[in-house]
Amino acid sequence: MLRDITIGQYYPADSILHKLDPRVKLFSTFIYIISLFIFKGLSGYIFITLSLAIVIRLSKVPFSFMIRGLRSIVILLLIAAICNLLLTPGVPMFQYGFIRITKIGLENAVLMTIRMIYLIIGSSLMTLTTTPNALTDGLEKSLSGLNRFGVPVHEVSMMMSIALRFIPILIEETDKIMKAQMARGADFESGGLVKRVKSMVPLLVPLFVSAFRRASDLALAMEARCYHGGEGRTRMKPLKYHLSDYKAYVVSVLYLVIVVVLRFHRFSL
Amino acid sequence: MSIVIKDVSYKYNPGTTYEVTALDHINLEIGDGEFIGLIGHTGSGKSTLIQHLNGLLSATEGQIWYNGENIYEKNYDKQGLRTQVGMVFQYPEHQLFETTVFEDVKFGPKNQGLSDQEATLRAYEALSGVGFPDEFYDQSPFALSGGQKRRAAIAGVLAMKPAVLILDEPTAGLDPKGRDEILELIRDMHERSGNTVILVSHSMEDVAKYVNRLIVIDDGRIQFDGTPREVFENYLKLEEMGLSAPRVTYLMHRLYEAGMPVDVAVTTVSEAKQEILKVLC
Numbered sequence: 001m002l003r004d005i006t007i008g009q010y011y012p013a014d015s016i017l018h019k020l021d022p023r024v025k026l027f028s029t030f031i032y033i034i035s036l037f038i039f040k041g042l043s044g045y046i047f048i049t050l051s052l053a054i055v056i057r058l059s060k061v062p063f064s065f066m067i068r069g070l071r072s073i074v075i076l077l078l079i080a081a082i083c084n085l086l087l088t089p090g091v092p093m094f095q096y097g098f099i100r101i102t103k104i105g106l107e108n109a110v111l112m113t114i115r116m117i118y119l120i121i122g123s124s125l126m127t128l129t130t131t132p133n134a135l136t137d138g139l140e141k142s143l144s145g146l147n148r149f150g151v152p153v154h155e156v157s158m159m160m161s162i163a164l165r166f167i168p169i170l171i172e173e174t175d176k177i178m179k180a181q182m183a184r185g186a187d188f189e190s191g192g193l194v195k196r197v198k199s200m201v202p203l204l205v206p207l208f209v210s211a212f213r214r215a216s217d218l219a220l221a222m223e224a225r226c227y228h229g230g231e232g233r234t235r236m237k238p239l240k241y242h243l244s245d246y247k248a249y250v251v252s253v254l255y256l257v258i259v260v261v262l263r264f265h266r267f268s269l
Numbered sequence: 270m271s272i273v274i275k276d277v278s279y280k281y282n283p284g285t286t287y288e289v290t291a292l293d294h295i296n297l298e299i300g301d302g303e304f305i306g307l308i309g310h311t312g313s314g315k316s317t318l319i320q321h322l323n324g325l326l327s328a329t330e331g332q333i334w335y336n337g338e339n340i341y342e343k344n345y346d347k348q349g350l351r352t353q354v355g356m357v358f359q360y361p362e363h364q365l366f367e368t369t370v371f372e373d374v375k376f377g378p379k380n381q382g383l384s385d386q387e388a389t390l391r392a393y394e395a396l397s398g399v400g401f402p403d404e405f406y407d408q409s410p411f412a413l414s415g416g417q418k419r420r421a422a423i424a425g426v427l428a429m430k431p432a433v434l435i436l437d438e439p440t441a442g443l444d445p446k447g448r449d450e451i452l453e454l455i456r457d458m459h460e461r462s463g464n465t466v467i468l469v470s471h472s473m474e475d476v477a478k479y480v481n482r483l484i485v486i487d488d489g490r491i492q493f494d495g496t497p498r499e500v501f502e503n504y505l506k507l508e509e510m511g512l513s514a515p516r517v518t519y520l521m522h523r524l525y526e527a528g529m530p531v532d533v534a535v536t537t538v539s540e541a542k543q544e545i546l547k548v549l550c
Contacts, residue, residue, distance in 0.1 A: 173363075177437065179325050180364040183356040184425060185348060185380030205366035209411060 010131050015060040021245045022138025028252035029126045035259040036115050036122075044262040045114070051255060052118060061128045069124040071116060071137040077116055132164035137215035141239055154230025162218070170211060177206045270297040271321060272354075272433065272465075279317055291317040293489040294331070299433075303461050306476035306497075307469045309486040310511040315469050316359075318486065319435050321400070322467075323354040352381050355431025359438045361422035365410035367424035370421050371396070373410050377429040380497040388428075395428035396421075399454060416447035420454075427458075434458075442476055452479055474515045477501070477536045485512065498534040517541040 012018075017025070039048055056063065070077075088105030095101075127135065140157035147153050178188060181202045188199055279292040290486040291314045299305065311317040320326040321333060324340055324347045330496055333340050340350055357362065367373035371392055378388035396406065399420045405413065419439060426434065436455065440448040452468075456479045459466045470476045476483070476497075483500040485493040493500045501507075504514035504522070521533045521541060531548050535541045 022543060176358065176360075177363045179320065180358040180360075181366075183323060183351055183358065183427065184364065184377040185352050187348065187377075187380070202364075202366045206363055210362060 007126065009065075009128065011061045011065055013129075015129065015175040016244065017055070017059040017084060017125075019145045019244070020129075020248055021239055021241055022130050022134040023132055023142050023239065024241075024245045024248045024252075025126050026135075026138050026142055028248060028255075029123060031252045031256050033119060035256055036118055038263055039259050040263045044259060047258060047262060055125060056121075059125060059129050061125070065128060066121045066124050070120055070175040073116070073120060077113055080116065081109045081113045084112050092264075133161055136161035136164070137235075137239060152230075154233070158230075166211075166214070170207070173210055174203065174207055177203055177210075180206075221242065271301055271336065272297075273334040274298070274318075274321070275332045276331060277318075277321060277328040279321065279326060279330060280315075280329045291399055291529060292321075292328070293487075295468045295491060297484070297491065297494075298444060299465060301465060302463045303465050303482055304456070304480045305465075305467045305482045305484060306480035307484050307486065308466055308471065308473060308512060310471050313486050313510075314489040314495065315486050317465065317489075319356065319437060319469055322352045322433070322435060323356050325351075325356075352377070352429045353424040353431055354433045354435065355429055356435045357423050357426045359441055361410075361418040362464060364422055364425060365418060368409060369407045370401070370410050370413070373421065374424045374428050377425055381429055391428040391430070391463060392424070395424040398458065399424045405455060406538070416443055416450065419443065419447075419451055423451075423454075431464070435467045435469070437469045438471070439468070440470070440472075448475065450492065455479070462500070471512070473501075473507070477515050487512075497536045501536060518526060 035048060039045065056066070085101055085105050085108075086099065088102050088108055090102035090104040092100045093103050093106065130138070136157045140153055140161070143153045143157075170243075182188070186199060188196070188203070188204055191199065272298040274295055275293045277292055277348055277476075278290065281287070281289045281291055295318060307315050307319065317326060321328055327341065335350060335354070338345065340347070348360050365373055367376065374392040374395055375385075375388040378391040379385075383391065397403070401417065401420045401424060405417065410418065423436070423439070439451050440547060441453065443451065452475060454467060455468065458464070468476055468480060481496065483493065483495065483497050484491060485500060485507065492506070492510065495505060501514045501518045504518050505512055515536060516536060517540075518533070521531050521535060521544070524531050524545070525533050529545075529548055531544050
């Protein structure tokens with residue numbers, strides 16, 4: 001049951017996207033997100049859909065994997081769509097009792113849902129093709145300019161990569177603890193809210209104890225190997241740009257330009 | 270009181286690219302009052318198999334019968350099954366959570382629906398049964414030593430008075446003295462109560478001394494099933510599976526090959542000693 005969680009899940013495959021520098025992927029994901037909020041009209045929509053389809057194809061990640069990420073936010077999407085549909089003021093297109101649907105509302109709901117779905121697919125495309133470690137490395141390198149303003153970039157990214165690293169371990173541990181308590185007759189599935197919350201105690205206490213123990217073990221192991229933070233720290237595999245990375249930068253910028261042009265062009269639909 | 274496992278297979282993540290067959294058509298019958306050692310190396314499927322016995326995992330294929338009842342029947346009381354087939358997991362840290370050892374041991378009986386008084390009684394019985402020193406009853410379970418934690422965890426399951434007791438690697442992480450103490454405790458409990466006990470381990474040496482029946486599992490299939498003597502005759506095949514027979518088995522085989530007419534099927538050091546003395550004198 002807990003194995004279904006897919007936060008930051010990496011899908012190993014041999015594709016152009018997997019080989020790109022994480023910084024490029026962060027940059028182009030950022031560009032992509034911006035484009036989602038500036039595109040307008042049918043031509044922009046078609047262009048974005050096509051681009052996304054091409055990138056998905058290039059990634060060699062099965063489409064079902066991306067859909068899986070969507071499953072968890074279906075309810076959120078529905079609520080957002082219904083609110084947009086019902087609460088947007090304007091000339092009613094359709095009215096039944098208190099339900100009033102306007103043209104703008106319908107448009108907004110559809111656009112909003114498409115944007116959200118594309119947003120999730122696009123960003124999960126990044127996490128599916130980049131290992132968590134590469135991702136935090138890329139983030140650290142991209143944000144290293146903030147060091148000058150006193151932001152501890154290295155520490156934050158180290159914390160992030162450790163947190164990501166421990167998600168699967170803690171999930172597995174939760175599974176084991178649940179089984180150990182179920183073997184003693186614990187019941188996690190039935191009863192009212194209060195009973196259910198109470199039944200979490202035998203699960204959470206061992207989980208927290210073990211998380212703290214792991215954290216202190218890890219800190220000790222890091223210190224034993226003379227870890228002292230980011231200053232003067234070199235990497236075993238430093239991030240280096242290749243020709244394909246520069247090409248990807250150019251493609252991302254071109255993509256953004258086209259989206260902007262499609263939006264402001266007077267022939268746009 | 271018996272467990273019958275009929276043609277059970279289990280797959281992790283069925284239907285995905287990560288599909289792994291952990292159990293491959295297992296057939297097994299576990300009789301009343303048996304003391305069984307279940308042996309296999311890491312990843313052989315032994316932990317998966319025992320989690321089927323109390324219904325924590327449900328077989329992808331096949332059936333399991335407990336006392337003549339199919340546990341996969343729709344209305345079967347799984348909660349009740351879990352108190353009948355008690356299971357102690359490898360790490361006591363995974364189950365200890367209360368403020369005191371005593372309260373923790375009471376957790377199982379309380380889940381069975383017993384009154385506080387009865388649960389207290391059960392907890393006393395279980396803790397003294399595992400030889401837990403009574404000055405630690407009111408200690409936090411997190412402050413105990415590894416061996417004591419293990420005892421507390423076993424007591425936590427015993428307090429439910431299960432008819433079958435399964436212990437998953439009860440000696441992992443213990444020093445030799447702690448290991449012998451725990452194993453002897455388990456044997457004593459078995460002799461006292463006559464319950465069925467299944468001891469899961471990857472170490473032959475630990476288990477051979479105590480159990481009457483050894484089941485060797487490898488790659489999701491049962492490879493050997495018999496008395497320790499019978500199983501150890503296949504010591505060369507055991508080696509291929511990444512397991513090893515007790516060291517005395519090797520010694521006796523060497524002696525036999527060197528021309529000494531000893532019985533190679535002895536399983537413990539003291540038996541070997543007597544056997545050698547018998548041949549020499």
